[in-house]
Amino acid sequence: MANTITFPDGNKREIEPGTTGRDVAESISKSLSKKSIAYVLDGMVMDMAEPIEASGQFELINRTDERALELIRHDCAHVLAEAVQELWPETKVSIGPPIENGFYYDFDREKPFTPEELVEIEKKMRQIIQRNAPFVKKVLSRDEARQIFEKMGESYKVELLDTIPEGDDVKIYSQGDWFDLCRGPHMPSTGHVGTAFKLMSVAGAYWRGDSDNQMLSRIYGTAWADDKQLKQYLHMLEEAQKRDHRKLGREMDLFHFQEEGPGVVFWHAKGWKVFQHLVSYMRRRIEEHGYDEVNAPQILDKALWEQSGHWGWYRENMFTTVTEDERQFAIKPMNCPGHVQIFKNGLRSYRELPVRMAEFGNVHRYEPSGALHGLMRVRGFTQDDAHVFCTSEQLEAECLRINDLILTTYSDFGFGDIVVKLSTRPEKRVGSEEGWDRAEAVMQTVLDKIAADSDGRIRTELNPGEGAFYGPKFEYVLRDAIGRDWQCGTTQVDFALPERFGAFYIDQNSDKQEPVMVHRAICGSMERFIGILIEHFAGHFPLWIAPVQAVVATITSEADSYGEEVIAAMKAAGLRVESDFRNEKINYKVREHSLAKVPAIIALGAREAEERSVSIRRLGTKHSTTMSLEEAIAALQEEAIAPDIRRKRDAA
Numbered sequence: 001m002a003n004t005i006t007f008p009d010g011n012k013r014e015i016e017p018g019t020t021g022r023d024v025a026e027s028i029s030k031s032l033s034k035k036s037i038a039y040v041l042d043g044m045v046m047d048m049a050e051p052i053e054a055s056g057q058f059e060l061i062n063r064t065d066e067r068a069l070e071l072i073r074h075d076c077a078h079v080l081a082e083a084v085q086e087l088w089p090e091t092k093v094s095i096g097p098p099i100e101n102g103f104y105y106d107f108d109r110e111k112p113f114t115p116e117e118l119v120e121i122e123k124k125m126r127q128i129i130q131r132n133a134p135f136v137k138k139v140l141s142r143d144e145a146r147q148i149f150e151k152m153g154e155s156y157k158v159e160l161l162d163t164i165p166e167g168d169d170v171k172i173y174s175q176g177d178w179f180d181l182c183r184g185p186h187m188p189s190t191g192h193v194g195t196a197f198k199l200m201s202v203a204g205a206y207w208r209g210d211s212d213n214q215m216l217s218r219i220y221g222t223a224w225a226d227d228k229q230l231k232q233y234l235h236m237l238e239e240a241q242k243r244d245h246r247k248l249g250r251e252m253d254l255f256h257f258q259e260e261g262p263g264v265v266f267w268h269a270k271g272w273k274v275f276q277h278l279v280s281y282m283r284r285r286i287e288e289h290g291y292d293e294v295n296a297p298q299i300l301d302k303a304l305w306e307q308s309g310h311w312g313w314y315r316e317n318m319f320t321t322v323t324e325d326e327r328q329f330a331i332k333p334m335n336c337p338g339h340v341q342i343f344k345n346g347l348r349s350y351r352e353l354p355v356r357m358a359e360f361g362n363v364h365r366y367e368p369s370g371a372l373h374g375l376m377r378v379r380g381f382t383q384d385d386a387h388v389f390c391t392s393e394q395l396e397a398e399c400l401r402i403n404d405l406i407l408t409t410y411s412d413f414g415f416g417d418i419v420v421k422l423s424t425r426p427e428k429r430v431g432s433e434e435g436w437d438r439a440e441a442v443m444q445t446v447l448d449k450i451a452a453d454s455d456g457r458i459r460t461e462l463n464p465g466e467g468a469f470y471g472p473k474f475e476y477v478l479r480d481a482i483g484r485d486w487q488c489g490t491t492q493v494d495f496a497l498p499e500r501f502g503a504f505y506i507d508q509n510s511d512k513q514e515p516v517m518v519h520r521a522i523c524g525s526m527e528r529f530i531g532i533l534i535e536h537f538a539g540h541f542p543l544w545i546a547p548v549q550a551v552v553a554t555i556t557s558e559a560d561s562y563g564e565e566v567i568a569a570m571k572a573a574g575l576r577v578e579s580d581f582r583n584e585k586i587n588y589k590v591r592e593h594s595l596a597k598v599p600a601i602i603a604l605g606a607r608e609a610e611e612r613s614v615s616i617r618r619l620g621t622k623h624s625t626t627m628s629l630e631e632a633i634a635a636l637q638e639e640a641i642a643p644d645i646r647r648k649r650d651a652a
Helices: 021-028 030-035 068-087 115-131 142-152 155-161 227-243 245-251 269-288 302-308 310-317 336-344 392-412 433-453 497-501 526-536 557-572 586-595 606-611 629-639 643-651
Strands: 003-006 012-015 036-041 044-046 056-062 102-108 135-140 170-175 178-181 197-206 215-223 299-301 320-322 328-331 355-364 380-390 418-423 458-463 473-479 485-494 516-525 550-554 577-580 600-604 613-618 624-628
Touching (some): 012 021, 068 102, 068 115, 068 170, 068 178, 115 197, 142 170, 155 178, 215 227, 245 526, 269 392, 269 516, 269 526, 269 643, 302 328, 302 336, 302 497, 336 355, 336 380, 392 473, 418 433, 497 516, 516 526, 550 586, 557 577, 557 600, 557 606, 624 629
Parallel strands (some): 418 458
Antiparallel strands (some): 036 044, 102 215, 170 178, 299 328, 320 328
């Protein structure tokens, strides 16, 4: 029976059984067939040699298509494995998937790979790619595959056979004489991998992630469609290394970590100033948007966490303690159960809704030691958390209000490239289908309005099935100065907690009604957000949030007295300023304070003291500007105004 495929332009074609993607491409043109590396049927990427077994939306893709990147990386992993086994035949292979920005492959080898060997492997990979051997799929019985891999001594492949569900095909893909157990799909041949790849590093990895299993050697690589993309990615990695917040945190004297407090931050005076400026800014913003700041207890009885459901599904991530009277408590991993208790305390009328509660709550979550990463992944952090209790009729307006708060906040920090993702119902969830239908319909309307009102500046996407088990959510993903994406803000509807805790309000008919609960975060973790800011600005904070806005450095001791006057005048103007009157050369002082990312260095010599002027050198520039002390203070004062305060001033 013939199948009907529909092309992107809407044209349809009937095809006979057994027709492959390559057959369709060749029927259109030989050149199209040569360029095409896979086809897509109803969203599923398939080999060009795969028969089209059903009707559906059909599309041919080439190497420049974004969907081709995963294929390039997958094929590159196979080429890597072949290269390793050509060079060291005794090495056993395990798995080699594509990952974000690249791929890896795990090998069982007596000694770890060295950097010199990675160069040798790359050379061999390029030879394999030049051979341009076709990828050929073969379907075997489970027993046939087992016999082949047992004979080869490939014990990991034998074990992987047992993970393939009964009824699924056992597929082997060959590339010349070398082959691998693989689900596919693959491009037509190894030559399509191209030359835009690089092996990056070697790490240890336990087989199947279990520390009781064999330690394997994992080779990481990156692969792209062309050399330009590869160079851009490698440049981004170089920039990321320079901007590493842990490195800059040391140089700027902001914070440190130590073994006695794993995963918790030791904030230094300058770092704590940045933290407090961020909190002050957020306090002004939430007050402007109608939130009341609250504070829920740090430690609560196990019974409350059982009622909320956290004890059942989050217990291993909670820090707990048992008191002498044998009561068990947990340090809060999140603020929401406490906020529900505050909402429940007293009778609530529909006239009070929406109720907006915000808290800069200090929370603790157990993260494995290997997962900790500076400010980005910690065990103790501060959430700029908020919860809105509203009626279902108010949900749309509240989501739009939250969206405005989130987007203007990101804009104030210089983030303009933002994606808002709507994540819808997962397979496992709580709440009624009617409730999910209503919430998703409202949030889809909000998403459409966000897209329409932003004139294309804000991108929107759907994440089907990626919502929380307790409700749909928006995720706000921002892109930093070097092109990395960070998921920060969230807006989440919650069907579970109000019901679990019996939260209600009295409606206009004097009946009890369950409120809609919306979780809202903007920075998410204040610590992580500061880490993102450090890397986004490369430590060069905008003046309004910089811990030290200027350093007054004297060129000669004759200017020390004038320097004291300058410092006093700047402090009186509300500027954060430090002095450097050491008996050191001015170039030494400039280098030191530039490394510490001080935005403005004010150099004072005998001439400046006599003229009552200042010489200002801004971070990142090689030249100084001379102006009067009054002009300098006025300019720095204006620049140091926080963006939200400036916005209010300009609107007045």
